[in-house]
Amino acid sequence: MTELPKAYEPTVVEEKWQERWLREGCFHADPHSAKPAYSIVIPPPNVTGVLHMGHVLNNTIQDILARRARQEGKEVLWLPGTDHAGIATQARVEKELAKENPPRTRFDVGREAFVDMVWQWKNKHGGIIIKQLKKLGCSCDWERERFTMDEVYAPEVARVFTELFKEGLIYRGRRMVNWDPVLLTALSDEEVIMTPTHSKLYTIRYKLADGSGQLLVSTTRPETIMADVAVAVNPKDPRYGHLVGKKVLRPLCTAEIPVIADEHVEIGFGTGALKITPAHDRTDFEVGMKNGLEIIDILTPDGHINCPGCPELHGLDRFVARDKSIELIEAAGLLEKVEDYDNNVGISQRSDVPIEPRLSMQWFLKYPCVQEAAEAVAKGDIVFRPARWAKTYAHWLEGIQDWCISRQLWWGHRIPVWYRKEKAEALQAATTLTEADELAGDIYVGVTPPADPENWVQDEDALDTWFSSWIWPFSTMDAECLAKFYPTSDLVTGPDIIFFWVARMIMAGYRFAGGKPFSNVFFTSIVRDLKGRKMSKSLGNSPDPLDLIARYGADGLRFGLMRIAPTGTDVKFDEKQIEEGKNFANKLYNAARFRMMQGEAGSDPAPRFAPVHLDILDKLRQLHDSVTEALGKYEFNTYTQALYSFFWNEYCSLFLEAVKNDLREGGDPALRNATLLTMDTVLRHYLALLAPIMPHICEELWQSLGFAARNGGQPLMSTPLPAADTLLGGVDETRISQARVLSAALYETANRARNLKAEYNLSTNKNVRFVLKPALPFDADTAARLALLAGAKEAVAEADYQAPKGTPTALTPFGELFLPLEGLVDVEAERNRIGKQLEKIDKEIAKSQAKLGNAKFVDHAPAAVVEQERARLADWQSKKTQLESMLAALV
């Protein structure tokens, strides 16, 4: 009777609902609402980004939380946006320039024109990811979309900078920073990845200037020898004490340099003598400062040697120069030995090349509100899930270093500092700048440019992207929104940005927004491939979520992923799981289709409910509670699994199969009504529970099943979640628990019956009949259901049934169940089968007897456990007797 297709086709349905939700403003947050607030700010993806599996996981979770909160009657703000991603975006446009003929660099284009180009690129290609998030079904308030460089947000970044500068927390100084020789910018410590590397350790002879001997010095970086200004030994080292104060000859760009004593040198390491190169090593820089040593910089910003005093190396790339310098040293007879050596090298997260410690003028931030930020998490004001991340967070805060916030980039927030033109050069070279300079009228720091811009020169640098995103939770909101929605409720993000972003947002929240930015932080797992590797473009192991959506539907993708996303550990992505999500959507669709094929439920005659009806409603009630509990604990996989197993196993496999006969033509109309009403109740309630994770199909079925029409045409998404106790309202609890027992007995008996059939290769035979010696009330209705479930012609109760010898039997909750064979069994096969079973049973009996023969077990274990064991033994023994008699009957 139905014209509905047999298989669910998600694509059209999903697009339809996404449009409709938007059109009806379902995602819009009203700051004037009287409802309690629930809010999330999205971790803004890079504007250059495309959706990857991490985003899918992350945003599905946020969407579940947001949709569920709406169902619970909250006013929900899920605030979306994108991040300008300084380096990534700039690099993207530079790449385009490099492809031109002839290739160009940003310097060829010039700053202003280049920034224009990036904006154009952003307007044209940026924000693809926003469209993709919409395809995933994300219920963000898209009218409030922000961009970290838009006209509302950018001034906030400058304001924050200005305030911190005036407070003295932002300062400028000449410091050792992590320098990226490819991108030509400073990086923060967090952007440097310490990577285990196979290197060489070179031991080199530094001759004493007076010719009285030599000092052996080990280094991994011989190309920096020209910048050596001393050799240091530990003052307590008995081998070298007499050398301190003498001079040695620097082996390259030869010069006399002093031997100094410094605690920093470890006596046991290498030769115990350390070359000091303050310009190219962090700790050497400190040693140099302490000892008042000169700083000789022999590297260009792009990592080439700059040392005219050593013409053989001058101009070479740093790694070429490394080999060449060793050749020179060996030729001079100064190379003692070369060993393999494993050490950690700092690699730029962005350009993937070794960074250089480099002395340069940069802006730094002394973090504000560190104490408050640490306490907020320690005291549980902000709750981290899983909790163990709190430790990582605390550890980072303890050893926190000032943040290098300036970047030598053009794309980003330009540092809002201007220098008075005539003094600009001197000021830009000055090692420190403070508010005093501002008061003196030499510099200007502010959100808007100075009133007389022609007299000023703006600082060239831009701010680290994270310096704009750390104020995301509040700078994205206007005053009304802040009043209603700040602090936000949940933050959902990956643990990989706990320092970059989460920690900094907490500090910013306390400093600028008067309190914590969020109450809960849920750290998602990291999505890996089946080999456990991180998904990355270069490995090509990252599936394209849009392709997955096209093949499995957004709902299928969401469901499949959430079902395998554990709460504590990483998730290994397996496309099979997504396929299951799709299969589940199809199952749901077909169950609804089945209902639609039955027509309306009537009220006449009054429905007659059987135990199975009450039972499924009771199970749904339990599902409601466990779903609520799981979501309360942010256990999304438990939530998903509970929904899956209820629907597939309890509703479809058991309940629907048990009631199919109620729906047939000519059946009892009172039973038919009961069944239709129950199906409606289950579907209506279940769709509401499932909607947060599979919103599209639920909405579609909600409508096609007619639930929307009965609800004033309201979409499911703006319908409050019904209470669990509406499901069985008014039904006596004793009757329910009775129904529970009887239904469990029915399903269990059906299962035993099917197993009996299978044992005798009668699985597909529908003509078998079962005879039951009932131990529980076994009415005709139950008998009919049992026959239906077991695929039998009939199931009859006979209290004094005399089974022919050898009739297969099983003990069921309803009593002893027989499968009369009518002599259609292969004797030889039967004998073998029974023989094997007896072997197994004997083992079990022996095991059980041993346990019960153990006095300690009987004395110490709880009575129930012992009782259980006795029953088990009795079961096995009776089974054994049966089999033996069957064996005898075969002969």
Add this chain to the structure above:
RNA sequence: GCAGGGAUAGCUCAGUGGUAGAGCGGCUGUCUUACACACAGUUGGUCGGGGGUUCAAAUCCCUCUCCCUGUACCA
């Protein structure tokens, strides 16, 4: 080095003291009137190794091995 996480069926994972589970895969059947994206049945495990506590351990304790993730580094 330090810190954290993990090791359970061929695969992905549940399972915090009381007969080892699910889904997928494999194998057998079945187009049984919602669903072959399905149904029925079935096959898979010394729960990483060793030791301990206990009547009883995948589960608690100790130890070892291997993987992962942070983090700190000495040339």
